[in-house]
Amino acid sequence: MIKVPVFDNNGKSLESVSLPEERFGGKVRRELLRDAIIMHEANHRRGTASTKTRGEVAGGGRKPWKQKHTGRARVGDIRSPIWKGGGVVFGPRPRDYSFSIHRKAKKAALQSAILSRLIDNEVVLVDKLGLDTPSTKKMASILKNLDIRESCLIVIQDFDETIWKSSRNIYNVKLRVVSDLNAYDVTKYKKLLIVKDALDSLKFE
Numbered sequence: 001m002i003k004v005p006v007f008d009n010n011g012k013s014l015e016s017v018s019l020p021e022e023r024f025g026g027k028v029r030r031e032l033l034r035d036a037i038i039m040h041e042a043n044h045r046r047g048t049a050s051t052k053t054r055g056e057v058a059g060g061g062r063k064p065w066k067q068k069h070t071g072r073a074r075v076g077d078i079r080s081p082i083w084k085g086g087g088v089v090f091g092p093r094p095r096d097y098s099f100s101i102h103r104k105a106k107k108a109a110l111q112s113a114i115l116s117r118l119i120d121n122e123v124v125l126v127d128k129l130g131l132d133t134p135s136t137k138k139m140a141s142i143l144k145n146l147d148i149r150e151s152c153l154i155v156i157q158d159f160d161e162t163i164w165k166s167s168r169n170i171y172n173v174k175l176r177v178v179s180d181l182n183a184y185d186v187t188k189y190k191k192l193l194i195v196k197d198a199l200d201s202l203k204f205e
Helices: 030-043 103-119 136-145 161-167 183-188 196-200
Strands: 002-007 013-019 123-126 152-156 173-177 191-195
Touching: 002 103, 030 103, 030 183, 103 123, 103 183, 123 196, 136 161, 152 161, 152 183, 152 196, 161 173, 191 196
Parallel strands: 002 123, 123 191, 152 173, 152 191
Antiparallel strands: 002 013
16 A cells, blocks of 8 residues: 555645555556557657668769770779668668557556556645646645656646646656546656546556
8 A cells, every 4th residue: 555645736645545456457568568668669769760762862864984904993883882871781771660568468467557646656636736727837836836847747537728838848847637647658757746636546447
């Protein structure tokens, strides 16, 4: 059982919540978590790196000089890969790096990511993020009151435009709703700030 304190916006402790490790898979499955992170990074690769082969390089056509009796090495095309400005052999070509793992594997990876954050005391629970109007200054003040001075992932139950506008201009702070939560984002950011109602609605299905 892991105990996590619940704070208000001023950083005052209100209560303590006990979270059973079995809710998050019971143990951190590092290999599966690694696979999920690699998948997310691969799916974000553009795959547009490209080089030209000897058939695509400009120039060439006729033979530079005759085959024999010149004292030079024989050559048939100035687009040869061994010539400066020639084609590239086995260079990168545009490709799709994306792949997917099983849905149950994604769920288990997310459980492991959250559990690892809980074990390392990097999860901060807040009762609610009370913002009436968009204010980056107020959001920054809340993070400071909660002693969050590093990169942070804020998790809320439903999309809130006020919270989104208040946090979007803060460096290394990202907002996610529970339904869009994934293992990559949980492990990428140093702190995990979860609103209490979002934690209650967090289900691994």
